[in-house]
Amino acid sequence: xxxxxxxxxxxxxxxxxxxxxxxxxxxxxxxxxxxxxxxxxxxxxxxxxxxxxxxxxxxxxxxxxxxxxxxxxxxxxxxxxxxxxxxxxxxxxxxxxxxxxxxxxxxxxxxxx
Amino acid sequence: xxxxxxxxxxxxxxxxxxxxxxxxxxxxxxxxxxxxxxxxxxxxxxxxxxxxxxxxxxxxxxxxxxxxxxxxxxxxxxxxxxxxxxxxxxxxxxxxxxxxxxxxxxxxxxxxxxx
Numbered sequence: 001x002x003x004x005x006x007x008x009x010x011x012x013x014x015x016x017x018x019x020x021x022x023x024x025x026x027x028x029x030x031x032x033x034x035x036x037x038x039x040x041x042x043x044x045x046x047x048x049x050x051x052x053x054x055x056x057x058x059x060x061x062x063x064x065x066x067x068x069x070x071x072x073x074x075x076x077x078x079x080x081x082x083x084x085x086x087x088x089x090x091x092x093x094x095x096x097x098x099x100x101x102x103x104x105x106x107x108x109x110x111x112x113x
Numbered sequence: 114x115x116x117x118x119x120x121x122x123x124x125x126x127x128x129x130x131x132x133x134x135x136x137x138x139x140x141x142x143x144x145x146x147x148x149x150x151x152x153x154x155x156x157x158x159x160x161x162x163x164x165x166x167x168x169x170x171x172x173x174x175x176x177x178x179x180x181x182x183x184x185x186x187x188x189x190x191x192x193x194x195x196x197x198x199x200x201x202x203x204x205x206x207x208x209x210x211x212x213x214x215x216x217x218x219x220x221x222x223x224x225x226x227x228x
Binding site: 009032036041042043044045046049051092095099100101102103106 | 146153154155158204206212214218219220221222
């Protein structure tokens with residue numbers, strides 16, 4: 001069965017520092033992988049996705065993620081954190097039938113001056 | 114519509130009462146999903162509608178939960194005899210046919226509080 005593990009429910013970084021949010025997945029079929037961001041009192045917004053092709057994918061707001069099949073990982077990074085990046089981030093993997101997404105528990109990112 | 118619309122945005126109900134949550138998907142999106150977001154629990158899949166196919170109800174936590182989608186558009190999630198553990202944010206999302214490939218567009222959610 002497909003599953004997602006996000007290491008670290010809370011991550012805190014300084015403004016300008018590297019952001020690294022970890023996501024590992026389990027899938028019995030080639031996965032499609034997604035990162036979503038949720039700002040306070042809002043719905044989830046798609047940041048980026050990997051389906052096929054290039055394993056390094058770029059998304060909105062300077063975020064990128066790399067699909068590493070050998071490590072079953074899809075970590076999210078941003079070179080320099082901004083205060084506006086403070087939000088909750090969710091990693092998701094397609095289910096076995098490619099019908100729906102299975103989400104991780106989320107990582108809350110705090111950015112301090 | 115331009116986005117996924119959910120109503121009400123907030124709902125407070127007494128334990129034991131029934132509630133209905135509404136979702137109006139993006140026009141032309143054939144797939145519609147309901148998820149539940151509880152504090153610290155991530156997003157829990159509830160139910161998935163795709164066109165005229167039978168819905169995937171595998172995520173509904175009990176027979177107190179049901180959902181329907183009328184005319185391939187608006188969906189209503191009904192929770193009967195609400196319990197305090199039902200308190201959560203209920204999120205609706207819609208997508209083109211292959212939601213697991215293209216991704217979903219989410220609504221802002223309905224925050225349900227059972228007192």
